[in-house]
Amino acid sequence: MRFGLVKEIRGLAPQPAGNLFSDIPEQKVPIPARKGKIRYSFCMLLPEREFSFFMMYERGTYTVESVTSGHPDKICDQISDAVLDECLRQDPQSRVAVETFGSHGLLVMGGEVTSRAAVDYGAIAREVYCAIGHDDSLQITAHVVQQSPDIAQGVDNGGAGDQGIMYGFATNETPQFLPWALVKMHELAAGLERLRWTHKDFSWLKPDGKTQLTMENGRLKTVLVSCQHDASAGQPQIRALLIEHLIAPIVGDLARVEVLVNPTGQFVLGGFAADTGLTGRKIMVDTYGGLIPHGGGCFSGKDPTKVDRSAAYMARCAAKNIVANGLAGRCLVSVAYAIGRAEPLMVEALNEKGESFATLVKEKFDFRPAAIIERLNLRRPLYRSTAAYGHFGRADFPWEEVWQI
Numbered sequence: 001m002r003f004g005l006v007k008e009i010r011g012l013a014p015q016p017a018g019n020l021f022s023d024i025p026e027q028k029v030p031i032p033a034r035k036g037k038i039r040y041s042f043c044m045l046l047p048e049r050e051f052s053f054f055m056m057y058e059r060g061t062y063t064v065e066s067v068t069s070g071h072p073d074k075i076c077d078q079i080s081d082a083v084l085d086e087c088l089r090q091d092p093q094s095r096v097a098v099e100t101f102g103s104h105g106l107l108v109m110g111g112e113v114t115s116r117a118a119v120d121y122g123a124i125a126r127e128v129y130c131a132i133g134h135d136d137s138l139q140i141t142a143h144v145v146q147q148s149p150d151i152a153q154g155v156d157n158g159g160a161g162d163q164g165i166m167y168g169f170a171t172n173e174t175p176q177f178l179p180w181a182l183v184k185m186h187e188l189a190a191g192l193e194r195l196r197w198t199h200k201d202f203s204w205l206k207p208d209g210k211t212q213l214t215m216e217n218g219r220l221k222t223v224l225v226s227c228q229h230d231a232s233a234g235q236p237q238i239r240a241l242l243i244e245h246l247i248a249p250i251v252g253d254l255a256r257v258e259v260l261v262n263p264t265g266q267f268v269l270g271g272f273a274a275d276t277g278l279t280g281r282k283i284m285v286d287t288y289g290g291l292i293p294h295g296g297g298c299f300s301g302k303d304p305t306k307v308d309r310s311a312a313y314m315a316r317c318a319a320k321n322i323v324a325n326g327l328a329g330r331c332l333v334s335v336a337y338a339i340g341r342a343e344p345l346m347v348e349a350l351n352e353k354g355e356s357f358a359t360l361v362k363e364k365f366d367f368r369p370a371a372i373i374e375r376l377n378l379r380r381p382l383y384r385s386t387a388a389y390g391h392f393g394r395a396d397f398p399w400e401e402v403w404q405i
Contacts, residue, residue, distance in 0.1 A: 305369055
């Protein structure tokens with residue numbers, strides 16, 4: 001049995017200046033073995049190097065989800081990134097931070113843009129909405145101003161556009177260097193869209209939808225697909241067609257797999273007619289499904305001076321290259337910044353054994369924002385295509401390129 005160091009928090013009484021936990025005694029508690037249940041308590045874990053940084057993934061029992069491009073949150077992500085693309089198309093030096101909110105016929109766009117581009121926000125929003133396949137009308141309001149000069153003065157000198165923590169991950173489990181279930185959840189979600197546009201037997205299929213996979217001890221346990229549909233389509237028909245044309249071709253043998261399709265009984269209302277949407281609310285879908293840590297910053301609507309986006313892309317690039325070059329079976333890269341400073345405050349890289357590759361990563365990958373932008377060629381309109389079905393594991397993105405290191 002291995003042990004990790006914890007500090008138990010017995011209360012939230014006022015603490016003296018300095019370390020909030022400085023007067024809390026350290027204790028040793030057992031870290032659960034691979035089998036059996038984990039009982040969580042209110043504690044702060046101070047991990048040893050060999051302690052797994054992706055415990056659920058390593059144990060093989062976890063759940064991941066994806067959503068279609070017609071999901072309300074993803075509509076907002078795509079609109080925000082379409083605005084970014086248009087700004088960069090006209091002015092590659094554009095600084096953009098635009099968020100979108102949609103709800104029951106109303107669409108609100110807000111944020112900060114400093115650019116020479118002339119952008120029709122309403123026209124972009126309507127084009128994206130219709131291209132996805134939604135046909136209801138929208139009342140659109142946009143309130144966008146210039147970037148704060150307090151932020152701009154730090155970015156002007158090549159510094160990070162904000163503070164934050166970013167993570168990148170890769171595993172040799174699949175050709176995409178991502179966990180198998182993560183790849184399949186996106187394939188199922190993208191498959192719903194493909195069937196909607198191309199297959200004659202799916203004329204009843206509508207834009208909104210979600211997919212979810214549950215793994216148990218390394219084996220696929222449950223597949224869940226929820227898809228918006230015409231009121232005329234019956235659930236037995238929907239289930240049979242999805243199993244035949246989507247689920248079985250993507251995940252394989254279903255003999256020991258629970259398959260759930262539209263478990264509420266119907267999914268007729270979708271998009272903004274059924275739910276609100278907001279840019280940046282699907283950060284786990286965008287990244288690694290919650291299997292590794294996440295710094296909390298979203299990607300969509302942000303130009304590459306925002307390290308929430310660009311540094312996360314470079315962290316993925318570094319992790320993937322460590323694994324692709326055979327240096328590790330799995331790799332987690334973490335990086336942190338202070339606003340206005342170019343050099344990151346921290347760069348760390350760990351393999352599945354807890355061994356550090358930080359020295360190699362710092363040598364081979366420059367994490368200064370301007371260097372990331374230049375190496376990955378990020379001042380161009382490529383972001384709308386990232387805004388659905390995950391930002392990682394797709395070979396056409398520059399951060400997925402494998403280099404010799």
